[in-house]
Amino acid sequence: MNVRTDRYSVIFFTLVIAIALMLVPLPSILDIMRPYWVGLVIIYWCLEAQGRISLGLAFTIGIVLDLLSASLLGMHALSLVIIVYLVTRFRARLRFFPPWQQALSVLALLMNDRIILLWIISLRGEPLPTLQFWLPPIVGTLVWPWLFLLLDRYRGALRHRVIR
Amino acid sequence: MVKTSPGTESRFFGPGGQTARLMLYGLLAVVLMAMDQRGHYVSSIRSAAGHLVEPVYHAVEWPLRAVRNFSEQFQSRRSLHQENDRLRGYILLQQAALQRLETLTEENRRLRSLFEGARGQEFEYRFAELLRVDLDPFSHRVLINRGSKDGVTRGQAVIDGDGVMGQVEEVHLHFSTVRLISDPNHALPVQISRTGLRTVAFGMGTTGYLSLPAVPREADVREGDLLVTSGLGDRFPGGYPVGRVTRINRGEGLSFAQLEAEPLAALDRGREVLLISALPNDENLAKPAAQGEVPDERINDTEGQGNAGDDSLEENSIARDGGEEVPE
Numbered sequence: 001m002n003v004r005t006d007r008y009s010v011i012f013f014t015l016v017i018a019i020a021l022m023l024v025p026l027p028s029i030l031d032i033m034r035p036y037w038v039g040l041v042i043i044y045w046c047l048e049a050q051g052r053i054s055l056g057l058a059f060t061i062g063i064v065l066d067l068l069s070a071s072l073l074g075m076h077a078l079s080l081v082i083i084v085y086l087v088t089r090f091r092a093r094l095r096f097f098p099p100w101q102q103a104l105s106v107l108a109l110l111m112n113d114r115i116i117l118l119w120i121i122s123l124r125g126e127p128l129p130t131l132q133f134w135l136p137p138i139v140g141t142l143v144w145p146w147l148f149l150l151l152d153r154y155r156g157a158l159r160h161r162v163i164r
Numbered sequence: 165m166v167k168t169s170p171g172t173e174s175r176f177f178g179p180g181g182q183t184a185r186l187m188l189y190g191l192l193a194v195v196l197m198a199m200d201q202r203g204h205y206v207s208s209i210r211s212a213a214g215h216l217v218e219p220v221y222h223a224v225e226w227p228l229r230a231v232r233n234f235s236e237q238f239q240s241r242r243s244l245h246q247e248n249d250r251l252r253g254y255i256l257l258q259q260a261a262l263q264r265l266e267t268l269t270e271e272n273r274r275l276r277s278l279f280e281g282a283r284g285q286e287f288e289y290r291f292a293e294l295l296r297v298d299l300d301p302f303s304h305r306v307l308i309n310r311g312s313k314d315g316v317t318r319g320q321a322v323i324d325g326d327g328v329m330g331q332v333e334e335v336h337l338h339f340s341t342v343r344l345i346s347d348p349n350h351a352l353p354v355q356i357s358r359t360g361l362r363t364v365a366f367g368m369g370t371t372g373y374l375s376l377p378a379v380p381r382e383a384d385v386r387e388g389d390l391l392v393t394s395g396l397g398d399r400f401p402g403g404y405p406v407g408r409v410t411r412i413n414r415g416e417g418l419s420f421a422q423l424e425a426e427p428l429a430a431l432d433r434g435r436e437v438l439l440i441s442a443l444p445n446d447e448n449l450a451k452p453a454a455q456g457e458v459p460d461e462r463i464n465d466t467e468g469q470g471n472a473g474d475d476s477l478e479e480n481s482i483a484r485d486g487g488e489e490v491p492e
Binding site (some may be wrong): 019020022023024025026028031032034038053056058059060063067068069072073074075077078081082085089090117120121124125126127132 | 190197209299307314
């Protein structure tokens with residue numbers, strides 16, 4: 001029996017939580033290492049749900065995130081579009097990597113995203129950020145395996161409920 | 165643009181089509197960013213999105229607020245009493261200081277009237293709280309829980325207990341966005357309180373310091389000097405503390421001394437802020453003290469004082485305005 005657990009309602013639900021996690025107030029020590037939740041969740045769905053996250057959808061989510069976090073409009077849109085493009089491109093390989101190798105590729109994706117952000121920052125003429133700027137990708141990589149398991153669990157639970 | 169037919173896309177379009185679409189969306193994003201940076205059209209998108217965005221902020225904030233309310237409910241009587249006593253003592257001290265200040269204000273007004281009849285401005289303060297939402301750390305903005313319903317207007321100065329924080333950038337119904345003085349696009353007309361030297365403090369993109377690049381080399385500036393707003397530019401009322409000079413570089417070959425100042429306001433960790441609105445001068449004659457509640461008219465009047473039509477201009481132009489006021 002084939003139960004779809006990659007319905008858009010499921011995807012949007014996880015994305016809404018991810019967006020909320022990006023906004024939730026944290027003490028500044030945790031704030032500087034807040035992982036890119038939306039990026040991670042998008043990577044997950046790109047890997048697990050073939051073609052569900054189109055570039056257009058990624059762009060739209062990015063714009064929503066930009067409006068919510070009051071960042072430069074288009075910044076997160078660009079970052080998510082690039083992430084989705086890269087993951088879709090290398091999906092076949094990424095999916096069958098062992099977990100640690102997958103985590104490393106996630107690190108590469110997040111670092112790439114940070115480099116793009118750095119480019120935007122320098123174009124705006126802001127001073128270059130300090131070393132802690134590179135903390136979120138590292139934390140994101142550490143979080144990734146657990147997030148992956150959690151989302152898999154969630155989908156598993158969903159499947160069970162639907163069957164019952 | 166959002167492709168809704170699932171599963172088929174990558175097979176039908178192939179990597180080539182995907183790349184073209186990446187280019188398209190990338191370009192779109194870059195154009196949007198450039199527009200936002202230059203301040204075209206995007207502010208209207210933002211203000212239109214205000215209604216959509218607001219419930220999300222409340223939802224994000226709600227658990228924290230609930231926890232705080234809960235803990236306040238169960239705070240012990242004794243600790244409340246202690247806090248009460250402490251605050252009462254604090255008020256007494258402040259009142260003592262104010263008494264002196266009031267006579268000084270009166271004296272100041274009398275002296276001013278002796279001069280050219282230029283009367284000092286009267287200001288009204290409105291309390292606001294920061295929303296507990298963490299925005300993008302590179303946006304240099306904070307949210308406050310007062311909006312157009314409470315009579316907040318664009319360009320209003322925002323201070324906290326220690327100094328100037330920023331100015332209101334966008335006004336929504338129940339909340340507003342405040343641009344901090346640390347924003348690299350923000351310039352604040354200031355003067356050194358000890359000498360009266362006027363200059364401009366630019367944001368540097370960090371909350372740690374402001375830059376004052378246009379101070380004459382031979383100017384009398386010392387580390388620890390207090391910077392206050394100069395009141396030029398008509399955005400910020402004069403005389404509010406901004407920061408303290410922390411570093412002075414009069415290096416060889418520089419045509420100006422390079423100053424750095426540390427902001428006094430808690431830009432990145434504040435909780436409560438005050439919105440300042442100026443009472444127009446002629447109304448002061450009728451109503452000497454800041455009382456009465458006709459916020460809308462009064463605030464509109466304030467806006468119209470020096471920068472009629474400035475509303476459509478963006479922060480960039482504020483920066484330029486500020487730049488022109490540098491005394492040579």
